[in-house]
Amino acid sequence: MTSLAGTVALTRLALRLDRVRLPLWVVVIGILPAATAANYRKLYPTAADLAAITGVVDSPSLVAMGGPLFRVSLGGLTAWKVGATTFILAGLMSVLTLIRHTRTEEESGRLELVGSTVVGRHAALTAGLLTVALADAGTMLVTVLGLLKAGMPAPGSLALGLAIGLSGMAFAAIAAVCAQLTTAARTATGITSATLGGAYLLRALGDTGPTWLSWVSPIGWAIRIRAYAGEQWWVAGLFAGLVAALLTAAYVLRARRDVGAGLIPERPAAPAAGPELAGPLGLAWRQHRGSLLGWVIGVALAAAAMGGAVRGISSATNISQQMLDVLARMGGRKALVDQFLAAVVGIAGLTVTAYTVQATLRLRAEESAGHVEPLLATRVSRIRWALSHLTFSVGGTALLLAVFGAVTGAVYGLQVHDPVGQALRITGASLAQLPAAWVLTGIGVALFGLSPRLATLTWAALITCVLLVEFGVFLGLSDWAVDLSPFAHVPKLPGADFTVTPLAWLTGVAALLGIAGLTRFRRRDIG
Amino acid sequence: MTGADAVTVTGLVKTFGTTRALDGLDLSVRTGEVHGFLGPNGAGKTTTLRVLLGLMNADGGTARLLGGDPWREATTLHRRLAYVPGDVTLWPGLSGGEIIDLLGRLRGGLNARRRAELLERFDLDPRKKARTYSKGNRQKVALVAALASDVELLLLDEPTSGLDPLMEDVFRQVIREELNRGDRTVLLSSHILAEVEALCDRVTIIRDGRAVETGTLAELRHLTRTSIRAELDRPADGLATLPGVHDLQVHGDRVSFAVDTAALAAALTCLTEAGVRNLVSRPPTLEELFLRHYVADRSAA
Numbered sequence: 001m002t003s004l005a006g007t008v009a010l011t012r013l014a015l016r017l018d019r020v021r022l023p024l025w026v027v028v029i030g031i032l033p034a035a036t037a038a039n040y041r042k043l044y045p046t047a048a049d050l051a052a053i054t055g056v057v058d059s060p061s062l063v064a065m066g067g068p069l070f071r072v073s074l075g076g077l078t079a080w081k082v083g084a085t086t087f088i089l090a091g092l093m094s095v096l097t098l099i100r101h102t103r104t105e106e107e108s109g110r111l112e113l114v115g116s117t118v119v120g121r122h123a124a125l126t127a128g129l130l131t132v133a134l135a136d137a138g139t140m141l142v143t144v145l146g147l148l149k150a151g152m153p154a155p156g157s158l159a160l161g162l163a164i165g166l167s168g169m170a171f172a173a174i175a176a177v178c179a180q181l182t183t184a185a186r187t188a189t190g191i192t193s194a195t196l197g198g199a200y201l202l203r204a205l206g207d208t209g210p211t212w213l214s215w216v217s218p219i220g221w222a223i224r225i226r227a228y229a230g231e232q233w234w235v236a237g238l239f240a241g242l243v244a245a246l247l248t249a250a251y252v253l254r255a256r257r258d259v260g261a262g263l264i265p266e267r268p269a270a271p272a273a274g275p276e277l278a279g280p281l282g283l284a285w286r287q288h289r290g291s292l293l294g295w296v297i298g299v300a301l302a303a304a305a306m307g308g309a310v311r312g313i314s315s316a317t318n319i320s321q322q323m324l325d326v327l328a329r330m331g332g333r334k335a336l337v338d339q340f341l342a343a344v345v346g347i348a349g350l351t352v353t354a355y356t357v358q359a360t361l362r363l364r365a366e367e368s369a370g371h372v373e374p375l376l377a378t379r380v381s382r383i384r385w386a387l388s389h390l391t392f393s394v395g396g397t398a399l400l401l402a403v404f405g406a407v408t409g410a411v412y413g414l415q416v417h418d419p420v421g422q423a424l425r426i427t428g429a430s431l432a433q434l435p436a437a438w439v440l441t442g443i444g445v446a447l448f449g450l451s452p453r454l455a456t457l458t459w460a461a462l463i464t465c466v467l468l469v470e471f472g473v474f475l476g477l478s479d480w481a482v483d484l485s486p487f488a489h490v491p492k493l494p495g496a497d498f499t500v501t502p503l504a505w506l507t508g509v510a511a512l513l514g515i516a517g518l519t520r521f522r523r524r525d526i527g
Numbered sequence: 528m529t530g531a532d533a534v535t536v537t538g539l540v541k542t543f544g545t546t547r548a549l550d551g552l553d554l555s556v557r558t559g560e561v562h563g564f565l566g567p568n569g570a571g572k573t574t575t576l577r578v579l580l581g582l583m584n585a586d587g588g589t590a591r592l593l594g595g596d597p598w599r600e601a602t603t604l605h606r607r608l609a610y611v612p613g614d615v616t617l618w619p620g621l622s623g624g625e626i627i628d629l630l631g632r633l634r635g636g637l638n639a640r641r642r643a644e645l646l647e648r649f650d651l652d653p654r655k656k657a658r659t660y661s662k663g664n665r666q667k668v669a670l671v672a673a674l675a676s677d678v679e680l681l682l683l684d685e686p687t688s689g690l691d692p693l694m695e696d697v698f699r700q701v702i703r704e705e706l707n708r709g710d711r712t713v714l715l716s717s718h719i720l721a722e723v724e725a726l727c728d729r730v731t732i733i734r735d736g737r738a739v740e741t742g743t744l745a746e747l748r749h750l751t752r753t754s755i756r757a758e759l760d761r762p763a764d765g766l767a768t769l770p771g772v773h774d775l776q777v778h779g780d781r782v783s784f785a786v787d788t789a790a791l792a793a794a795l796t797c798l799t800e801a802g803v804r805n806l807v808s809r810p811p812t813l814e815e816l817f818l819r820h821y822v823a824d825r826s827a828a
Binding site: 107183184268269270271272273274277278279280282283286287290369370371373374375376377378379380381523524525526527 | 601606615625628629
C-alpha cells in the first residue's frame with residue numbers, strides 16, 4: 001500500500017502536536033459520566049428517591065434537551081443526564097482534530113512539504129483518522145473505567161462509553177468528507193459543525209415529536225444504544241455502516257483531486273475592489289460575512305424548530321401528577337412553556353457564544369497569519385483594526401441572539417395567535433444572554449492583548465462555562481465556583497423576574513477586560 | 528544634509544528573550560536615495576524594518592522616520608510610506624486586485640493609471656483569489672500595491688524573492704524610474720548583491736544586529752582590492768615585493784593579482800615599466816566585499 005506510506009510517522013507527528021490538547025479533551029469528556037453517576041448516588045441513595053424525580057425528568061422540555069429517560073435507575077439517569085452533552089463534545093473534539101490534521105495542513109502548504117517526502121496520497125487523511133480514532137478510543141476507555149470505578153454495571157458502562165466513542169467517529173467521518181470538498185479549512189469546520197448542530201436538533205424534534213427524526217441523527221442513535229436501559233447493541237452497527245460509507249466517499253474524493261484543491265472549483269474573482277472594501281471594517285466584513293451568514297441560517301432553523309416544539313410541550317399529556325402540582329404552584333402550564341423557553345434560550349446563549357469566541361479569536365488568527373503587518377504599515381491604527389473585528393464579535397452575537405429570539409417567538413406566537421408579542425418577548429429574553437457572551441469577548445481580547453499565544457484558551461473558558469452551567473450545581477460545586485460562569489448570573493427569562501443589575505455588572509466586566517486587552521495590545525510587539 | 532535624512536537609527540537594541548536581534552544598530556538613509564540594506568538571513572534586517580514601522584518597540588537606542596517617532600506617530604507616518612514585507616501573506620478569499628485597492632486606499636489613495644501600468648508590466652492577473660497565487664505572484668501583489676501609492680518612502684524587505692529573472696528586471700526598471708522622480712526614498716533590504724549593486728547609491732551591511740559597513744559603493748570598494756590581469760613584455764620584478772599586492776600568480780608573461788586600492792598607483796607604475804601589452808582590471812564586486820566581511824568575521828568568531 002504505497003498510498004499509505006508514511007502514515008505512522010504522520011500520526012506520531014499529529015499526536016506530538018496535540019499532546020496537550022487531546023488528553024485534555026479526553027479527560028474532560030471521559031470523567032463527566034463517572035462524576036455524574038457518583039453524584040446521583042449521593043443525591044438519591046434509594047430507589048424511592050429516584051422514583052420521586054422521574055416526573056420532573058420526564059417533562060417535555062427536558063426530553064427535548066437530553067432525550068427520553070429510558071429507565072429509572074442510577075445508570076439510566078446518568079446516561080440521560082450526560083448523554084447528549086458528551087456525544088456533542090466527542091463530536092466536536094473529533095471534527096476539530098480531523099480538520100486540523102488534514103485540510104488545515106493542506107491549506108497552509110505544510111502538507112506540500114510533507115507530501116514531497118516518502119508519504120503516500122492517503123497518508124495524511126489516514127493519519128488524521130487514526131489520531132481521532134485514538135482520541136475517541138481513549139475517551140471511551142476513560143469513560144468505561146470511570147463508570148466501573150464508580151460501581152456502575154459493566155454492560156451499561158461499556159454501552160455509554162461506546163456511544164460516546166462512536167459519536168466522535170461518526171462526526172470525524174463527516175468531517176473527512178467535508179475536508180475534501182472545500183479548499184478552506186474554516187469552511188470545512190463550519191459545514192461539519194453545522195451538521196453536528198443539525199443532528200442534535202433533529203433528535204430534539206424526534207424525541208418530542210415524530211420519532212423517525214431521531215433515527216436519522218447520529219446523536220439520536222447514540223441515545224438509543226440505551227446504556228443501562230436494556231442495551232441495544234445493534235445500533236452500533238448503524239454507526240459502523242455510516243462511518244464505512246462516509247470514509248469510502250472521503251477516500252474516493254481524495255483520490256480524485258489534487259493536493260490543495262477542493263471539489264468546488266475557484267471562479268474568477270473581482271479584478272478591483274468595490275467601494276465597500278475601503279477600510280478595516282470593510283475588510284473585516286469580507287472575512288466574517290460567510291461565517292455570520294451560516295450562523296444566522298443555522299440559528300434561525302434551530303429557533304424555528306424550538307418554537308415549533310413549544311406547543312407540543314404545553315399540550316403534553318404525559319405529565320405526572322406531582323409535576324402538575326409543582327407547576328400549579330409555579331403558575332400552571334404557562335410556567336411550563338416559559339421554563340422550556342428559558343432552557344432553550346439558555347442553550348442558545350451558550351451556543352451562540354461559540355460564534356462570539358470564534359469572531360474574537362479572528363484577531364489572533366489574523367496576527368499569526370501575518371495579515372496584520374501590511375495593514376498596520378498603513379495609516380490604520382492598531383485599535384481601529386482590532387475594533388473592526390470586535391464589531392462582529394460584539395454586534396454579530398447581538399444579531400444572532402436577536403434572530404434566535406425573534407424566530408422562536410414568532411413561530412411559537414403563530415400557534416397561539418400572538419406572533420409579534422411573543423417575538424418581542426422572546427427576543428428580549430434572548431438578548432439578556434448578550435452581556436454574558438460579551439464577557440467571553442472580553443476574555444478573548446484580554447488574552448490576545450496580554451498573552452497572544454494563550455488566546456485559544458478562550459475556548460477553554462467557554463467550555464468551562466458550559467460545564468459549570470450544565471453540571472456545576474449538580475456536581476456539588478459550591479456557589480462561588482458556579483458563579484464564575486457569566487451565564488450563571490443571567491436571569492432565567494422568560495418566566496423569572498428581569499433584573500438589570502447582573503447584566504450591568506457583566507457588561508462592565510466585559511468592557512474592563514476588553515479595555516485591558518486593547519491597552520496592552522497598543523503597546524506590545526506585533527507578530 | 529543629516530536634517531533631511533529619511534531614516535535615522537542610532538544604537539538600536541531589540542532583544543527577544545536572551546537573543547539580541549539588534550545590538551546597537553546604526554543606519555541612516557538620505558532623502559531621495561536608494562539605500563541597500565544587506566545582510567545574511569537572521570542578521571536583523573526584518574526586525575529593523577518592523578521597528579521602523581512601529582510594529583515593534585525597541586529596547587534601546589533611537590529611531591527616527593521621516594522626522595517622526597515610528598512608535599508613537601505610527602499612523603501619521605504611515606500615510607507617507609509603503610511597505611512590502613519579506614514574507615507576503617494575503618487574505619485567501621480576496622482577489623489580487625481587491626487587495627491592491629484595499630492597501631492603496633488604506634494608505635490614502637492609489638494612482639489608477641499607475642496601478643494598471645504596473646499590473647501590465649509585472650504580468651499579474653488581478654482576478655485570481657489570493658489563495659491560488661504562487662509566492663512570486665503574492666510578491667507582485669504587494670509590490671504593485673506599494674509602487675502605485677503616492678508615497679515618499681518605500682520600505683522593501685527582500686522584494687524580489689520569488690520573482691523570476693524577467694520580473695526582477697522589471698522591478699529594477701521601476702525602481703530606477705522612481706528614483707528619477709527625485710522625491711522618493713527607498714530602503715531596500717536584500718541579500719541579492721547584484722540587485723543592490725544595480726540600484727543602490729549607498730549601502731549598509733549588517734551582521735548580528737550591528738552595522739559593520741556603511742557608505743557609497745565607491746567608498747566601500749575603496750576598502751577592498753581590485754583584481755588585475757595583465758600580459759607583459761618583460762617580467763615585472765618589483766611586483767612581488769610591493770606592499771598591498773596579494774595572491775600574485777605568474778604564468779610566463781601573464782600575471783594576475785589583487786591589489787589594495789591604496790597601492791593601485793604603485794602597482795600600475797610597476798606594470799607600465801614592464802611594458803603592458805594587455806590589461807584587464809576589475810573593480811571588486813559587492814559580492815567579494817560581502818564575502819570578505821562574513822568569511823572574515825566567521826573565522827574570527
